[in-house]
Amino acid sequence: MKANYDSNITVVAPDSGAVADAEELAGRTDAKEIAFIPKIRNPQTGKTRNYGIIGDDPSGTSVVLWDDIVDSGSTLEGACNEIEKAGASGIAIYTTHALFNPPA
Numbered sequence: 001m002k003a004n005y006d007s008n009i010t011v012v013a014p015d016s017g018a019v020a021d022a023e024e025l026a027g028r029t030d031a032k033e034i035a036f037i038p039k040i041r042n043p044q045t046g047k048t049r050n051y052g053i054i055g056d057d058p059s060g061t062s063v064v065l066w067d068d069i070v071d072s073g074s075t076l077e078g079a080c081n082e083i084e085k086a087g088a089s090g091i092a093i094y095t096t097h098a099l100f101n102p103p104a
Helices: 016-029 074-085
Strands: 009-013 033-036 039-041 048-050 062-070 090-098
Touching: 009 016, 016 033, 016 062, 048 074, 062 074, 074 090
Parallel strands: 009 033, 009 062, 062 090
Antiparallel strands: 039 048
8 A cells, every 4th residue: 555655644543442443554654644523423413513623724735534433424525524624635544344334
């Protein structure tokens, strides 16, 4: 993966649970920036709400977004919306387990 990116990348964790993995990935890719997107999930509806980006500013960088499990995709969708608003030049998504349950 390291060969696919220049050093102008930001590794972003889509929630606080993925921060440790994002930090490890940043070290493996020589990323100069790292950030995460805090979210809260409503226990009754399961819907999530994102609260901006905490950490380094991804504007003008290629973002590598890492999540261990993609269930419905709502976390990644919200994260991509935040990253696009911040002005990233592109987003690549990596995941380990992709379930893609409805409404994915």
